[in-house]
Amino acid sequence: MERLQAEDNFKYLRPLELFQQKNLVNICAPMVRYSKHAFRLLVRKYDCHLAFTPMIVSNCFVRSIKARDADFTTSYDDRPLIVQFAANNGYDFANAAEIVAPFSDGVDLNCGCPQRWAMSEGYGACLLKKPDLLCDMVKQARTRVGNEDFTVSVKIRIHKDIRETVDLCQKVEKMGVSFLTVHGRTKDQRCEPVDMEAVRTVKDSVSIPVVANGDIQSTKDANEVLDKTGVNGVMAARGILANPAMYAGYDETPVDCIKDWLDIALSTGTPFSCFHHHLIFMLEHVLTKSERSVFNSLMSTSAVLDFLRYNYDIS
The missing domain is CATH 3.20.20.70 (Aldolase class I)
Structure with a gap:
């Protein structure tokens, strides 16, 4: 505790x-x-x-x-x-x-x-x-x-x-x-x-x-x-x-919220599985089917950050 x-x-x-x-x-x-x-x-x-x-x-x-x-x-x-x-x-x-x-x-x-x-x-x-x-x-x-x-x-x-x-x-x-x-x-x-x-x-x-x-x-x-x-x-x-x-009042997760999650999760030492799973939920209606397949299979924090930076200019 x-x-x-x-x-x-x-x-x-x-x-x-x-x-x-x-x-x-x-x-x-x-x-x-x-x-x-x-x-x-x-x-x-x-x-x-x-x-x-x-x-x-x-x-x-x-x-x-x-x-x-x-x-x-x-x-x-x-x-x-x-x-x-x-x-x-x-x-x-x-x-x-x-x-x-x-x-x-x-x-x-x-x-x-x-x-x-x-x-x-x-x-x-x-x-x-x-x-x-x-x-x-x-x-x-x-x-x-x-x-x-x-x-x-x-x-x-x-x-x-x-x-x-x-x-x-x-x-x-x-x-x-x-x-x-x-x-x-x-x-x-x-x-x-x-x-x-x-x-x-x-x-x-x-x-x-x-x-x-x-x-x-x-x-x-x-x-x-x-x-x-x-x-x-x-x-x-x-x-x-x-x-x-x-x-x-947002209908889907806004980019600022995703950025906030990156900041909070990384600053609090959130384990990768939890960090990644939350992003999978948040991006479900944002990513295309092929993008989801790639994103869901990522295995490290650096890979997730690179994906978001390259595809959505989120960092």
Whole structure:
């Protein structure tokens, strides 16, 4: 775990202040391998108000300094920041929250990951069927970190019966959860349309902020979600990977954003695979098919920089 560049005078709005002051809070989703320090710094330059870390497994994080160093790096200007954890008990979740509290603005409990490995370990979407355990985890984290400005949130998928989702959300609200993120699909759905009516129902059933997640690719999508659901925020994943400037109103990644990524990634020591993969996403709709074939096969930072300089005068 590393906090870079201490700067005590850096000013920013914390999550609850954002929900109070913004008509719609623009959020970068937790994405395994991708929503890491360098990428979070990039999207913050383009009207992303709040960013999440990738999901971190809490028991490894709590027990291993090596895991903390590998999974969590931040800096003074990487704020406001929510650290998302996978946890299956309140002790680990509360301990993890206590560890990151000095370096972040909140923790989020992943209750939506549908992957088999996560479900088999008691993480992610399986918690949707364990409301008592989920409530205890929220309560323990909320008690352990007493600072009311430090948020404890939950990210969920919906149940087939929306009444179960509403009941769950109202229970965790009573336990002190600060806000909810709702992915409008069930744990078994992948490509089906997001259920906006379900998201709206959750929003109308609680008094805390609600964030909508799922198929948000542009500011047009974000505004349509706001109109349909009345949510307080939107969370983008694939959309912001393909276009880190989407919240600033760009239809595709602008050249300046690509240049910013080069500067940020290289200055923060981003590993080549991560550096390259982000560019593959960003350039998907810019490169021709033959150019993509060449670019995607590049094996070094110098080769990537040469390609961009020669073909697009980007340096």
